[in-house]
Amino acid sequence: MRASAFTAEMIRTTARGLAGLSVARAYERSDALVERYGSDGFETWKQALKSRLETLGAALSAGDPKMFADDLLWFRGISTSRGIPSEDLLLVLDCMQETLVDQLPGETGPAVKPYFEAAHRALSNAPAISHGLAAGSAAAELFDLAMVGDLGGARRFLFEELQEGRMTLEECIVDALLPAAREAGRRWHMGEMGVAVEHVVTANLRSALHSLAGALPPSAPNGKAAFVAAVPGDAHDTGLVAFALLLEHDGWRVALAGADTPADEIDATAASYDCDVIAISATLPSQRATLSSYLRARDASIPVLVGGAAVRDAADAKTMGADAFATTLADGVRVARELVGLQI
Structure with missing residues (x-):
């Protein structure tokens, strides 16, 4: 196992403990942090850093520092809206990096350094975050x-x-x-x-x-069927339902399993519905390990199309064991057609 993959697995499996040590380090370093957030805030920071560490593990697995940087930008928006000063976030981020270097094996420092550098660049260079929907849209x-x-x-x-x-x-x-x-x-x-x-x-x-x-008027069947589901732990299903509707409009018969589908039942269930494609979503980067586990163990008889923020691109999807990757819902319909040999 290469160093970054080993580090990613270590971070993922010990994220909760590492998060607690990171917050404790920050509290020891800053009396202002203790005064602002207290003991209740300690637990809140700990949970927040656990999620950031899980995303860092996913980013390391994907070899994609931007995945981690984007997550920190999102978290900064949440923190700012709740009155958390930027300097507190930067302090906690530094303490998280130091904790990783101290607590994990020697190759951790070089492995995570580019990811924290990318996060700091993003946090210092990003424009003001735009929120809300355009009026009248x-x-x-x-x-x-x-x-x-x-x-x-x-x-x-x-x-x-x-x-x-x-x-x-x-x-x-x-x-x-x-x-x-x-x-x-x-x-x-x-x-x-x-x-x-x-x-x-x-x-x-x-x-x-x-x-x-x-x-919608009834669509002419194209003779193909798709099984549409999210990985275990992924509770987001609005996008899945939307994708199922687009497939149906394209003539597919759709077996929609929806959110949080048991990984060990996906292949057998798709086969029982006589599906030609399995479409799997992993919405969050932190769900990358779950998706990877399914793809490694799956029955390769039915092609698998993946999507979501846990996957970087088509090459990454192939490396993980998927047959194809889609960046958007409409792209997913096109790629699904390609997988089963339907005319585009």
């Missing part, structure tokens, strides 16, 4: 309807946009529904929306997505 209108709990209104909005030809199915999904869903997640992470409200918004958006099927 389809995404903003849809989000507002979901936000006020108008399930029928959200359904009708997307249905009419599609049925009256103002938007295509792909535009309804890519330009309206998915940005609205991301906005709900952003507001929850920023502390601008409670859990129950986020659930209402997300459920309303998902229901609106299902309503699109009624606005």
Whole structure:
């Protein structure tokens, strides 16, 4: 096992302990940190750093410092919205790097150095983070309807946009529904929306997505079937449902397993539904190890298409053991057709 792969595995399996040691180091170094956050804040920082370390492990496995840097940029946005000074984040980041070097074998320092350098560059050079949806956009209108709990209104909005030809199915999904869903997640992470409200918004958006099927004429079957699922631990399914709808519109028969699908049941279940392609999503970089584990153990008789932030690109997907990779939902439909020999 190469050094970076070994380091990635060590970080992933000991992330919780390393996070605690990193926060303890930061608390020892800064009285201001102790005064600002106290004992409750210690646990909050510990959980936050555990997630960052899991992403670092995934980035090391992928050989992609940008994956870690992007995660830190996202975390900075969350931290800033909650009144956490940038210098606190930078201090904790430095303490995390020092803890890794101290606690893990000698090759750790050189292995992680480019990743922390990339994170520092991103944090120092990135422009101000833009939040929210453009006023008057389809995404903003849809989000507002979901936000006020108008399930029928959200359904009708997307249905009419599609049925009256103002938007295509792909535009309804890519330009309206998915940005609205991301906005709900952003507001929850920023502390601008409670859990129950986020659930209402997300459920309303998902229901609106299902309503699109009624606005579409029946598609001619193309004779192929796809099994669509997320890796274990991935609770995000709005994108999966959207992808299933695009496949259905393209003539596929779809077996939609959805979120958090047991890895050891994926191949057998797909085979039982006589599927020609397995489409697997790993939404977060921290889910890379779970995806890799499935791909290493899978039955190679059915081609596997992967997507999500846990995979860097097509070459990375191939290295992990997948047959193909898609960057977008529409690209996923095209790649799925290629995998089964359908005309593009």
